[in-house]
Each structure stands twice: as structure tokens, then as C-alpha cells.
Amino acid sequence: MPRYALKVEYNGAPFAGWQRQADQPSVQGAIEAALAKLEPGAHTIAAAGRTDAGVHARGQVCHCDLAKDWAPFRLSEALNHHLRPLPVAIVDAAAVSEDWHARFSAVERRYLFRLVTRRAPMSLEAGQVWQVKHALALDPMRESARHLIGLHDFTTFRSTMCQAASPVKTLDALQIERVETDWGPEYQFRLRARSFLHNQVRSFVGTLERVGAGAWQPDDVLSALHACDRAACGPVSPPHGLYLMGVGYPDDPFAD
Numbered sequence: 001m002p003r004y005a006l007k008v009e010y011n012g013a014p015f016a017g018w019q020r021q022a023d024q025p026s027v028q029g030a031i032e033a034a035l036a037k038l039e040p041g042a043h044t045i046a047a048a049g050r051t052d053a054g055v056h057a058r059g060q061v062c063h064c065d066l067a068k069d070w071a072p073f074r075l076s077e078a079l080n081h082h083l084r085p086l087p088v089a090i091v092d093a094a095a096v097s098e099d100w101h102a103r104f105s106a107v108e109r110r111y112l113f114r115l116v117t118r119r120a121p122m123s124l125e126a127g128q129v130w131q132v133k134h135a136l137a138l139d140p141m142r143e144s145a146r147h148l149i150g151l152h153d154f155t156t157f158r159s160t161m162c163q164a165a166s167p168v169k170t171l172d173a174l175q176i177e178r179v180e181t182d183w184g185p186e187y188q189f190r191l192r193a194r195s196f197l198h199n200q201v202r203s204f205v206g207t208l209e210r211v212g213a214g215a216w217q218p219d220d221v222l223s224a225l226h227a228c229d230r231a232a233c234g235p236v237s238p239p240h241g242l243y244l245m246g247v248g249y250p251d252d253p254f255a256d
Contacts, residue, residue: 001065001066001067001098002065002066002068002069002070002095003063003064003065003066003095003096003097003098003100004063004064004065004066004070004072004075004093004094004095004096005061005062005063005093005094005095005096005100005102005253005254006031006045006061006062006063006064006076006079006090006092006093007059007060007061007090007091007092007093007254008027008031008047008057008059008060008061008062008088008089008090008091009057009058009059009060009088009089009091010027010056010057010060010087010088010089011056011087011088011127012027012051012052012053012054012055012056012057012239012240013054013056013087013127013240014086014087015027015030015053015054016053017050017051017052017053017055018047018049018050018051018060019050020032027051027057027060027088028045028047028062030083030086030088031045031062031064031079031083031088031090032044032045033082034079034082034083035064035066035079037082038066038075038078038079038082039066039067039068043064045062045063045064046062046063046101046102046103047060047061047062047102047103048060048061048062048102048103048106048109048244048247049103049109049195049196049244049247051242051244052199052239053239054238054239054240055239055240055242055243055244056128056240056242056243056244057243057244057245058112058243058244058245058246059091059110059244059245059246059247060244060247061102061106061247062102063096063100063101063102065098072092072093072094072095073093075090075093076090076091076092076093079093092254094253094254096253100253102247105249105250106194106195106247106248106249107194107248107249107250108172108192108193108194108247108248109192109193109194109195109196109244109246109247109248110190110191110192110244110245110246110247110248111190111191111192111196111201111242111243111244111245112188112189112190112191112242112243112245113130113188113189113191113201113202113205113237113241113242113243114128114129114130114186114187114188114241114243115129115130115131115132115136115186115187115188115189115205115209115237115241116129116130116131116132116181116183116184116185116186116187117131117132117133117134117135117136117184117185117187118131118133118183118184118185119133122183124183125183127240128240128241129186129240129241130205130237130238130240130241132209132213134213136185136187136209136212136213137211137212137213137214138176138178138187138212140211140212140217140218141176141187141208141209141211141212142176143218144207144208144211144216144218144221144222145174145175145176145204145208147218147221147222147225148171148174148204148221148225149171149172149173149174150170150171151168151169151170152168152169152170152171152225153167153168153228154167154168154169154171154197154200154225155167155228155229155230156203156224156225156227156228156229156230156232156233157197157199157200157203157204157207157224157225157233158197158198158199158200158203158230159197159198159199159203159230160230161198162197162198162199163198164195164197164198167197167228169193169194169195169196169197169200170193170194171191171192171193172192172193172194173190173191173192173193174189174190174191174204175189175190175191176188176189176190176208177190187212189201189204189205189208190245191204199236201242202236202237202238202239202242203233203234203236203237205237205241205242206233206234206235206236206237207221207224207233207234207235208221208234209234209235209237210234210235216234
């Protein structure tokens with residue numbers, strides 16, 4: 001059966017997450033339903049990562065197996081037609097080998113977390129960023145972030161429901177930038193790793209926000225990391241500021 005890689009963009013607000021749910025809307029369920037409109041029958045797709053309820057994506061990747069050969073552009077156009085009016089879009093499609101896997105072939109995931117500091121309620125960006133009403137100090141957050149880069153036991157920063165076999169992961173990058181926007185100062189946290197634990201990014205950001213607010217010191221983050229105890233983690237940030245930005249593969253199926 002021909003296999004296709006799909007690059008997917010979505011607003012996570014109306015969904016219970018990526019993973020198919022029996023009684024709640026999901027991104028996976030929406031795409032599988034669209035596939036069934038093209039080729040009747042049950043479809044099961046696999047994704048590079050399962051985003052939680054409310055988390056967005058610019059560059060999620062999944063793959064599907066179909067009965068007939070499709071031109072990738074025609075496949076993406078047909079799927080987008082059947083996905084309307086849901087906030088899900090297939091932004092690219094590519095034919096891949098039958099042993100290519102969206103999850104297991106991936107060598108990198110990239111995330112962005114957006115945090116805005118302002119007093120007035122968000123209107124146009126509501127549901128797209130985490131808003132806090134107090135100012136944040138950038139340099140202490142950056143100093144704290146350096147403690148987290150590298151190979152560590154991240155037990156402190158993973159959900160108690162995490163199903164990963166090991167809490168030991170390598171965080172390749174955690175960069176924080178302050179961007180002046182028309183809607184207020186926006187702090188952008190960009191993270192890169194081969195894989196992430198459940199709630200790891202949101203646990204990082206919630207903890208670093210406490211440093212920026214002055215409630216924690218940078219060394220407190222190092223102590224929390226070394227504690228290897230979930231109770232030592234700071235607050236977990238809300239999901240709606242988080243975006244899966246991209247997935248890396250040894251041979252990018254979407255490269256021109």
C-alpha cells in the first residue's frame with residue numbers, strides 16, 4: 001500500500017488532543033474521518049508526537065497508508081476540502097517508503113512556547129499565548145535554562161502519567177527571546193530534542209516563569225532538577241501557549 005507523510009497545522013483549542021478519543025473530538029480523528037471520505041473504510045494514522053488538549057501545531061507530521069496512488073498535492077487538497085471547517089490543515093504531503101514512520105523515523109522535535117506579559121486581557125491572541133500580568137526578567141530565565149540543557153534525569157519535569165520507559169533525555173536547546181509586539185512583550189521559548197517526556201516543555205516553562213517573576217532563583221531550578229522528584233517542579237504552564245513547530249528526519253520527506 002502506498003504510504004504518505006503529511007505535515008499538519010492545527011489550532012488545538014477545540015480538540016481533546018491529537019490522539020483519537022471515543023467520545024471527544026481529536027485531530028487524529030478528524031484526519032482519519034477525512035481519509036475515509038477519500039477511500040471508504042477504517043484508517044489509522046501515526047504521528048510524530050501526541051499533543052495534549054489545547055496544544056497547537058505548525059509542523060506536526062503523521063503518515064497514512066492508502067489503497068491507491070495519489071499525487072501528493074492532490075491528496076493534501078482533497079484532505080483539506082474534507083477537513084473544513086475544522087481548524088486543521090494539511091500544509092504538505094509526500095510519498096514515502098513503506099518502512100518510513102512518522103514517529104520512529106524522527107530524530108528531532110522542535111517546540112515553541114509563547115508567553116505574553118500585559119495587564120489588559122488578550123483579545124485577538126486569546127487561546128494562542130499564555131498571558132501573565134506581571135513583568136519578567138529575561139536574564140535569570142536564560143541562566144536557569146542553561147541548567148536544563150544536556151543529558152539529565154528529568155523526573156522532576158515530567159508528568160506522573162508519563163509512559164516513557166526512562167526519564168533520562170537529552171535537551172539540545174532551550175532558547176528564550178523577548179520580542180516586542182503590538183500586543184505586548186512576548187517571551188518565546190524554543191526547545192529542541194530528539195524526544196520529550198509528557199508535560200516536559202510545559203513544566204520547564206512554568207518553572208522558568210517563576211524565576212522570571214522573582215519567586216525562584218536560577219539555582220533553585222538546578223536543585224529541582226537534581227531532586228528527581230515531581231514535587232520539586234514549579235507550576236505547569238497552560239497548554240494553549242505551546243506549539244509543535246517541526247519534526248526532523250534524516251531525509252526530510254518534504255524537502256524540495
